[in-house]
Amino acid sequence: MNSKYYLPICCGFILLANVAFGQSIFTKNGKTLFFSTTSVEDIKATNNQTICLLNLQTGELQFSILNKGFRFRKALMEEHFNENYIESNKYPKSTFKGTLLDIDKINFTKDGVYAVTAIGDLFIHGITQKVSAVGNMNISKGLVTIISKFKIVLSDYNISIPKTVLKNISPNIEISINCNLDQKR
Amino acid sequence: MRFKKTLLITIHFFLMILKISAQDTSDIMKELEKEIQQKKEFVTATFKTTRLINGHTVENVGKGVLDIKISHRFGQINEGSYELFGLDEATIRIGGDFGITNNLMVGIGRSTFQKTYDAFFKLKLLRQSSGNNSVPITLSYIPTIALKTLKFEDPSRKNYFSSRISYTHQLIIARKFSKNTSLQLMPTYIHKNLVLLAADPNNLFALGIGGRQKLTKRVSINVEYYYQLPKYKMPNTTNSLSIGFDIETGGHVFQLHFTNSKGMTEKNLITETAGDWAKGDILFGFNISRVFTIGNRSK
Numbered sequence: 001m002n003s004k005y006y007l008p009i010c011c012g013f014i015l016l017a018n019v020a021f022g023q024s025i026f027t028k029n030g031k032t033l034f035f036s037t038t039s040v041e042d043i044k045a046t047n048n049q050t051i052c053l054l055n056l057q058t059g060e061l062q063f064s065i066l067n068k069g070f071r072f073r074k075a076l077m078e079e080h081f082n083e084n085y086i087e088s089n090k091y092p093k094s095t096f097k098g099t100l101l102d103i104d105k106i107n108f109t110k111d112g113v114y115a116v117t118a119i120g121d122l123f124i125h126g127i128t129q130k131v132s133a134v135g136n137m138n139i140s141k142g143l144v145t146i147i148s149k150f151k152i153v154l155s156d157y158n159i160s161i162p163k164t165v166l167k168n169i170s171p172n173i174e175i176s177i178n179c180n181l182d183q184k185r
Numbered sequence: 186m187r188f189k190k191t192l193l194i195t196i197h198f199f200l201m202i203l204k205i206s207a208q209d210t211s212d213i214m215k216e217l218e219k220e221i222q223q224k225k226e227f228v229t230a231t232f233k234t235t236r237l238i239n240g241h242t243v244e245n246v247g248k249g250v251l252d253i254k255i256s257h258r259f260g261q262i263n264e265g266s267y268e269l270f271g272l273d274e275a276t277i278r279i280g281g282d283f284g285i286t287n288n289l290m291v292g293i294g295r296s297t298f299q300k301t302y303d304a305f306f307k308l309k310l311l312r313q314s315s316g317n318n319s320v321p322i323t324l325s326y327i328p329t330i331a332l333k334t335l336k337f338e339d340p341s342r343k344n345y346f347s348s349r350i351s352y353t354h355q356l357i358i359a360r361k362f363s364k365n366t367s368l369q370l371m372p373t374y375i376h377k378n379l380v381l382l383a384a385d386p387n388n389l390f391a392l393g394i395g396g397r398q399k400l401t402k403r404v405s406i407n408v409e410y411y412y413q414l415p416k417y418k419m420p421n422t423t424n425s426l427s428i429g430f431d432i433e434t435g436g437h438v439f440q441l442h443f444t445n446s447k448g449m450t451e452k453n454l455i456t457e458t459a460g461d462w463a464k465g466d467i468l469f470g471f472n473i474s475r476v477f478t479i480g481n482r483s484k
Contacts, residue, residue: 024213028221051217053210060210064218068226074478075247075287076436079230084402089364093218097211162403164434185213 023184025144026053030179032065036170043077043169045070052146052179059103061118061146063096063177085159086125095123096131106137113138118148124157135177144181149174228313231323231361231369234438234474235282235290235307237395238409238427239446239454243323243359243369245307246284249480254280254294256449256472263465271468278449283479288312296449303450305329305353313361322360329353331452348379353451365399373411375452390417391424391455403433407442411455419456426462440472 030050036043048071051064067088072078082088098120106114119132135148151172154161161169232242235252246252260274268274280294280303288309295302311324331351337344352375359369371393380387395409411425429442445460445467447453460466 024210026213026217028217049221051214051221053214053217055210058210062210062214064214064221066221075250075284076476076478080435083230083364092222162434168435 023056024053025056025181026051026183026185027179027181030177033176035174038167038170041168043072045072045081050177050179052181054100054144054146054181056103056108059100061098061100061120065094067092067094091126097121108139108142108144111140122152124152125159127157129156146179146181147177149176151175223317225314225316225318228315228323228361231313231359231367232397233405233431233433234440236440236472237397237407238429238440238442239425239444239449240371240393240395240409240411240451241307241327241355241357242395243325243357245288245290245309246282246476248284248287249478250284251477251479252282252474253477254282254472254474256470258444258447258449258468258470260468261460261465262467262469276447294450296453298448298453300334301450301453302332302334303329322358325357327355327357329355329451331450351375351377351452355451366396368396370394373451373455375456377452385420386417388417389419389456390414397431405431407431413455422456423458423461425454425458436476438474442470443467444470
């Protein structure tokens with residue numbers, strides 16, 4: 001072997017690099033919901049501007065949400081959420097940075113529902129926690145949708161509930177995510 | 186040998202591309218976040234509730250929200266122990282505010298002070314915002330009509346119903362400077378159809394200034410002052426000055442304050458305040474607000 005192989009090998013690597021690492025799919029209007037359920041009151045909020053980004057080859061998965069984008073049924077709940085609990089002036093966004101495990105086992109050309117697990121760092125209210133969550137990846141005609149439901153504990157993120165509303169707000173919040181990754185980059 | 190060297194270089198080159206690609210995901214994320222953050226965002230919660238102390242703040246209640254307010258003032262503290270420092274006396278306004286849209290609210294109330302009914306609407310003309318085309322202030326317009334239903338002082342003369350009515354037009358210019366500090370200016374024009382003496386003016390102008398400073402997440406200290414312009418001032422009255430606290434617990438806001446005003450509608454408060462802080466004519470009082478969400482909020 002000698003240097004005449006240099007060029008094709010090099011080109012091959014570059015090509016491989018581009019194919020392998022250039023494929024990301026994302027959405028800017030994914031849906032994130034959260035629920036707090038107690039015997040006194042149910043609180044539900046929706047954010048329809050969730051950014052979700054998935055690198056199809058490496059499995060890198062990232063979420064980013066503007067905290068001010070959550071909509072509540074009661075105007076005052078929304079105000080209290082932003083002012084007193086999530087403190088959206090101080091911490092404008094919540095993020096997740098992690099990896100979707102075993103992404104190489106998913107065949108993106110074949111329709112179906114795949115059970116997936118994501119692990120990574122969840123950043124809420126200035127605090128980062130290692131989390132893992134299970135969910136489903138639906139593939140239909142090449143369109144990828146990620147669905148997941150998991151729980152977080154408010155005290156893990158230094159969000160405290162004052163005594164007067166202890167009966168109204170659950171210490172465990174259920175978070176539900178539904179992102180249709182219909183854009184490519 | 187030569188090949189090994191080129192292979193090494195190639196692998197190195199390949200790893201460099203890999204490294205650039207690895208940053209890709211975070212870079213793309215940053216770009217996407219930027220696009221979303223440039224969207225216009227309205228500033229919220231400039232004040233905790235729709236009243237600062239006696240007068241209005243720039244705040245409205247949300248669409249479909251009913252806010253029942255009970256405002257209570259005791260008597261003057263300097264009345265001494267016989268009146269239990271004013272606690273034996275009471276002036277009360279009971280009222281309700283309702284949000285028709287997020288920018289328009291209507292309200293009615295009844296005060297024991299001069300048996301006055303009042304009705305108003307509050308319209309937000311500008312909203313402070315950040316992001317693209319940001320606006321530095323919030324501007325509200327509040328016209329109020331007040332109906333005094335005390336018996337006429339002189340029943341023997343010809344009295345007109347219109348004599349009971351007065352009108353207030355108020356603008357509020359407010360800015361939330363930081364998450365804890367907000368200030369507002371309240372230029373106010375008041376017209377009274379009937380005044381007691383011929384020398385008393387029918388048209389009065391005042392400039393109010395007010396602000397709040399949060400002490401904790403749920404408690405703030407408030408100050409409110411209405412300055413009557415000397416040329417258009419009601420004779421033998423003082424300017425209204427109040428200092429108070431907002432305490433918030435879930436759906437309630439409690440406001441505790443000290444003021445020299447007995448009346449709680451703009452006309453009474455601004456042009457009929459008699460108390461003098463320096464002489465100890467100070468009243469202790471509180472407002473209780475409870476909100477009820479009536480309609481479902483549609484976006």
